[in-house]
Amino acid sequence: MKILVTGANGFVGVNLTKAMVERGFETHAIVRAASDISPIDKRVHLYRCSTDIELIDYFKKNSFTGVIHLASLVLSSCSSDDILRLIDSNVKFGTLLLEACKLSNVKWFINxxxxxxxxxxxxxxxxxxxxxxxxxxxxxSKYYTQTSDLIFATLKLNDTYGANDKRNKIINTMLKIAKSGEVLNMSQGEQAIDIVHIDDVVEAYILLAGCLGGANGADFGGKTFAVMADKRLTLKNLVKKFEEIREVKLNINWGALEYREREVMNPCGDYELVPGWRQKVSLEDGIKRL
Amino acid sequence: MKILVTGANGFVGVNLTKAMVERGFETHAIVRAASDISPIDKRVHLYRCSTDIELIDYFKKNSFTGVIHLASLVLSSCSSDDILRLIDSNVKFGTLLLEACKLSNVKWFINxxxxxxxxxxxxxxxxxxxxxxxxxxxxxSKYYTQTSDLIFATLKLNDTYGANDKRNKIINTMLKIAKSGEVLNMSQGEQAIDIVHIDDVVEAYILLAGCLGGANGADFGGKTFAVMADKRLTLKNLVKKFEEIREVKLNINWGALEYREREVMNPCGDYELVPGWRQKVSLEDGIKRL
Known part of the structure; x- marks a missing residue:
């Protein structure tokens, strides 16, 4: 299978593409001209895309079997100026990818x-x-699935964590303040956290790719799957567990901040898991390994 | 009521804004720097928008009561190059409008x-x-209706016609070939046509604006209404009716063309009409008036 990954230089992308080359997939990645490619495994075939026309030619030349679309601009809140960037990254680029898939007969697409x-x-x-x-x-995407044979499925992620994560996320922040001793202002911390180790996230993508690329791939078309933790902890209890496992005491000022507007207190759990997937890395193990 | 209209130099926009000023609405229109404004009624307050930041300032300065969003790039089929323009026109610009509405407390929005x-x-x-x-x-739009008091409703249009229509549409084409005598290649013509005169379309927008701007405006939020003809004719019978009413014979080569990919043979009829709206201009009258 010849697979193209977008967002390969992000946290999930770096880990996923590394695992893919190790399992023998011919792994290609499309990156922006300005992207830092140093964290990407050297065995991944890189393509730096500059114009939209090139993108379609690139697909036609390569005849990919499948696409795993990770590239995204993630903004938890945004100013008016961010709107244009959000639509460019999350709608426009992805639509061009789908057009390229249609024109080059790509078999499947994981969003x-x-x-x-x-x-x-x-x-x-x-x-x-x-x-x-x-x-x-x-x-x-529905336009493309209605007008071509492309099999399109979505994998929904909640929180993820693991080694070498450069993102501004909760586990990283805990590691940081454990080291520096600095005081961190937090909300009341009663929101439930659904967090999964990167190894399990990578496994979910690879399993789903196997489903879509298999003989019954079309059965998965249009479906949404999720990566979900076996257990959820409140933010407060997650911090407590972190402190126990790593034998540290974090200086957190609970209740110093308001909850965010539209804070998710209990993430939706009404999703189907990827067939055959289950969480293998427990939160305890994952936190130890960091 | 101080109302902003986008797409005011299009066929629907020109007729709607004219009717609005005649009924005493303070009518504003936002047009692109390059747009031809000559068909727009001189009593409409025009604003030429060049940058996105200006758009938000413009809304804040004006405190509009409502927005009627007609501007759209309509392409029945599109090449890869058209994708970017479609998303810019139909997603990005509209999202900026909603952001501007939220930041300036606009009460309602007709999409x-x-x-x-x-x-x-x-x-x-x-x-x-x-x-x-x-x-x-x-x-x-759901993000904006969930995070502000904006009342958002959609009015769905099918075919429209009327005097001074410059678009490349069926009634215009008939008028043209009736005059020139040229031969026109057509499909088999069995597709049902739902076509409404511009006066009735204008009335639907004005009635819906009244609903959204009224005391119970919030009841209409999130709803979709449609402008639908009392009767539908097949394309073939529409041509026959046109020939009878205007006492002409059109040179149409039926069956010379294939139907389009995904040709709509029977437009969806499962919509709610705007409360209080009914078709007033019969197809016979409308064709006579042209």
Missing amino acids: TGTFWQNYLSEKYNPVNLYAATKEAYEVI | TGTFWQNYLSEKYNPVNLYAATKEAYEVI
Whole structure:
């Protein structure tokens, strides 16, 4: 299988593409001209895309079997100026990818979604504009699945963590303040956290790719799957567990901050897991390994 | 009521803004720097927008009561190059409008949809990418209605006609070949046509604006209404009727063309009409008046 990954220089992308080359997939990645490619495994075939016309030619020349679309601009809140960037990254680029897939007969496409599309566990209620652009993109994908044989499925992610994560995320922040001793202001911390180790996330993508690329691939078309933790902890209990496992005491000022507007207190759990997937790395193990 | 109209130099926009000023609405229109404004009634307050930041300032300065969003790039089929323009026009610009509405406390917003969002009368199945961008925009609007008091409703249009229509549409084409005598190649012509006179279309927008701006405006939020003809004719019978009413014979070569990919043979009829609206201009009268 010859697979193209977008967003290969992000946290999930770096880990996923490394695992893919190790398992023998011919792994290609499309990166922006300005992207830092140093974290990407050297065995990944890189393509730096500058214009949109080139993108379609690139697909035609390569005849990819499948696409795993990770590239996304993630903004939990956004100013008016961010709107244009959100739509460019999360709607426009992805639509061009689908057009390129259609014109080059790509067999399947894994899109990445977010639990933020399902505020209050509703079928669709976006936590923020980022989540709205993700849903808008799924809506556009329907045009392509109706007018070509492309099999399109979405994998929804919630929180993820693991070694070498450079993102501004909760586990990283805990590691940082454990080391520096600095005081961190937090909300009351009663929101439930659904967090999964990167190894399990990578496994979910690879399993789903196997489903879509298999003989019954079409059965998975148009479906949404999710990566979900076996257990959820409140933020406060997650911190407690972190402190126990790593034998540290964090200086957290609980209640110093208000909850965010539209804070997700209980992430939607009404999703199907990828067939054959189950969480293998427990939170305890994952935190130890960091 | 101080109302802003986008797409005011289009066929619907020119007629709607003229009717609005005649009924005493303070009518504003936003047009692109390059747009031809000559068909727009001189009593409409025009604003030429060049940058996105200006757009938000413009809204803040004006405190509009409502927005009627007609501007759209309509493409029945599109090349790869058209994709970027479709998303810019039909998703990005509209999202900026909603952001501007939120930041300036606009009360209501009428979006314009299309029957092409409902291929085979499905809840959502886009005939083409244009229709998919229209649906994507409705999805994005939900973020704004969930995070502000904006009342957002969609009015879906099918075919429209009337005097001084410069678009490349069926009634115009008939007028043209009736005059020139030229031969026109057509499909078999069995597709049902839902076509409404511009005066009735204008009335639908004005009635809906009244609903949204009224005491119970919030009851209409999130709803979709449609402008639909009392009766539908097949394209073949529409041509026959045109010939009878205007006492001409058109040179049409029926069956010379294939139907379009995803031709709509029977437009979706599963919509709610705008409360209080009914078709006043019969097809006979409308064709006579041309």
